[in-house]
Amino acid sequence: MVALIAGPCPPPRMAQGLGLPYLAAALEEAGYEAAIFDTYPPRQDDRASDDPDMRLAEAVAASSPSLVGVTIHTPAYAERVHLAKCLRQRLPDALLVAGGHHPTAAPGDLLRRSEFDVCVIGEGERTLVEIAGGVASGRNRRDTDWLTAIRGIACRADGRVLRTPRRRPVANVDALPFPAHHLLGLERYGPHPALGVRSQGLLTYRGCPARCAFCCNPQGRRVRQRAPSRVGGEVERVVRDFGVRGFNVYDNLFGLDRAHAVAVCDEIRRRRLDVVWDCWTAGGLVDAELAARLRRAGCIRVGFGAESGDDEVLARSQRGFTTAQHQAGIRALVAAGLKVQVFLMVGLPGETRASVERTVDFAARCGADDVSLSLHRPWPGTAAWRNPRAFGLRITRGPDFEAYVETESLNRTALLELTEEAVETLTQRGLKCGTLRCDRFVWEGFPRQALGW
């Protein structure tokens, strides 16, 4: 039995990332039993631990897994290290495997400082199945020789961290089974706030050829498309088997390959499924015609990664788009009747007071319905993290990957104040403007109990 743990959330759940459902499907296809744990068990009586991670570890241990996999995003680093400690207490012999963006970017640190036995680097389907095969044949966590023969991992060997040769991403993504939605307990899910109905993630391709300095580009640079008929088949199955009518398309840039995007829209429409969905794009990748197709296929909302209203900042961030391209894309989407939420950051390479003003102006003028304006948080695995000086940034790092940036002309306090002022200005101008604050739960000690976790 393999237990997989996603970044647990307080109930009700909303659209889940697709990593664990894809991993679980690959395990099941290979003949292994898998379970997904994505919510902290509530504290039902006085005997239950106060610590939500310990309650989760106890719930996982009740199914006696020999292998436990945990997804880690950087802002949750310290919490997942603590979770691993709880898991180790309850499951002294289970192999603890970490995967996802953080272990991919910084496996050595995680292995040195936590109870995890293995970090899986990059896409995990093939790698996890091989690890599960080893565990099923009686291999254990104390003898690491067998692990060193598996590509695409980091593990401890003779007291050192050892990285095995790289594993290439799955070339034919159509060969992967559909995500294991049946393991998610979809009846517990609440409606997605932007779609108004229960929703699930969906990918029409993996990869991103762009090189944005602030992004860890989780899927590698090579684009691997799914056949539109496979995408349509997955949508149809989720609607039919689980009564879910909403989809969050997690493609990095919808419209990157126009012909593929058109074929996906047409395929969804052809199946007459009465679904609503949203997706992410940037620049002028979606023009008027593609926007109209999106609308006809059930797309009602688009997240738009404009990032800055200043061309110099965009160029120094290697964003690959100009403000004029962003503006054209937003206009086309709005004209087609789609709701657009534009995402912007403060603190990118080359940021100055004047460039922040241009970002505020852009947000106010661009025609989007909603604006999300956040402070740039640097992630390991990004070009900016690896070589901040090349981007004119200074990055101060804390022990648990809490990090903040300073630009050539703006220090941390100034950037934070400018972000807050910008949100206030836009709100005063009548725009719906928010900021991504999820990371504060972790970094600023937000009392989790207050959320009922």
Ligand code: B12
């Ligand atoms: C959907 C999504 C969410 C959802 C669901 C999150 C989730 N549980 O996955 C929500 C809205 C909750 C969310 C929240 C946040 N997210 Co988010 N999110 C995404 C998004 C758009 C898609 C994820 C996805 O499903 N990908 C498709 C699947 C197939 O790929 P995958 O998740 O990478 O999984 C594969 C591998 O990574 C690996 N793998 C993953 N987990 C594991 C576990 C094991 C055991 C193994 C072996 C392998 C493995 O195998 C998987 C299959 O190949 C990504 C961007 C992206 N394109 O991936 C950002 C992304 C993951 N998010 C990111 C961030 C920063 C956040 C937030 C911090 C945002 C914020 N400031 O609030 C929060 C943090 C949440 C938390 N506490 O952990 C960053 C992560 C950067 C980093 N270094 O950690 C990303 C990469 C966006 C970006 N480029 O900046 N997010």
Ligand code: SF4
């Ligand atoms: S921010 Fe988007 S476009 Fe840029 S590298 Fe990351 S996934 Fe690609």
